[in-house]
Amino acid sequence: MLLHHRLEVLARSALFESLPTEALSELAAGAVERRLEQGEILFSANDPSDGLYIVLSGSIRAFRVNLDGREQTIHIEQAGGTLAEVAVFDGGSYPSTTIAEVDAEVLFLAREEVRRFMLLHPEAALKALEILAKKLRMVASMVEQLALMDVSQRLAKFLLDEAKRGAPKLKDGMSFSLPLSHAQIAARLGSVREVVTRALQKLTQREVIEIRGHRIVVLSVKKLRDGADDRMTAE
Known part of the structure; x- marks a missing residue:
């Protein structure tokens, strides 16, 4: 990828979008592009971290695996999203495993380069805090759902969020x-x-949704909302 293309990518990313292009030149010069095929691992949980990634194209999913081998998705990043911000700031290992859900491209930025850049441009550090705060809220919501909602409720809420x-x-x-x-x-x-x-079959049987291939038709918004709030009565 040519330098001016890297600059364009950085300028469009959530982390650096507020900064002028000229300020990103040095950071772009040291960036490394990587291509991933669908199903390819970008990094694994507890691996030593050496920087953060910006998603150029495609979709990257971050997840953890429990002792039974069950996966829990933490978050999904698409073009412009960032991965491994926490490891950049605390110097620890990667907190999750990341995998390409489809063919994807990412841009790697070394930890020391990012830290040096943020010391020179505090507005980028504030933006990073904003991104981390949003992800923390999302994880807190996820923990609440896992603790207080059954799968049917979580599915209804997931479908509502996707519809929105x-x-x-x-x-x-x-x-x-x-x-x-x-x-x-x-x-x-x-x-x-x-x-x-x-759970999907129950929603279709109750005429809450209809599944048409890869499309979901919401037949009753009220029933779907009630399902997320646990007010649906079993039939």
């Missing part, structure tokens, strides 16, 4: 794309494929 991504206002009959397998959905919910499949 593409529509400012939810309404009956709306549809949205969900190009994920049941196993991938299960990993995001801290469950297993079989349980998610049964």
Whole structure:
């Protein structure tokens, strides 16, 4: 990747978007591009960390695996998103494993280069804190859901959140794309494929949603919201 392309990528990233392009020149010069095929691991939990990554294209999923081999998705980053910010600041190992959900490209920035840059540009450090704070809130919400909600509730909330991504206002009959397998959905919910499949079947039987290939049609927004709040009655 040419230097001016790296500059464009950094300037569009969530972490550095507020900075002028000329300020990013030195950082861009030391950046290293890496291509990942679908299913390829970028780094593993507890590996020594040496920098952070910016997603150029594709989708990278961060997850942990429990003793039973069950995956729990922590977060997913797409173009412009960043990975491994925590390790850059505390000098520790990578906190999660990351994998390419589709073919992807990332830009690597060495830890010392990033730290030096942020000392010179405090606004970048403040932006990093903002990103970390958002991720902390997201993880806190995830812990709450895992502790207080069953899989059916978590699935209903997940579908609501996905629907809201593409529509400012939810309404009956709306549809949205969900190009994920049941196993991938299960990993995001801290469950297993079989349980998610049964939960989806119940939602279709109750005429809450309709599944059309990789699209979900919301037949009843109220029922879906009630499902997330545990007010649906079993039939």
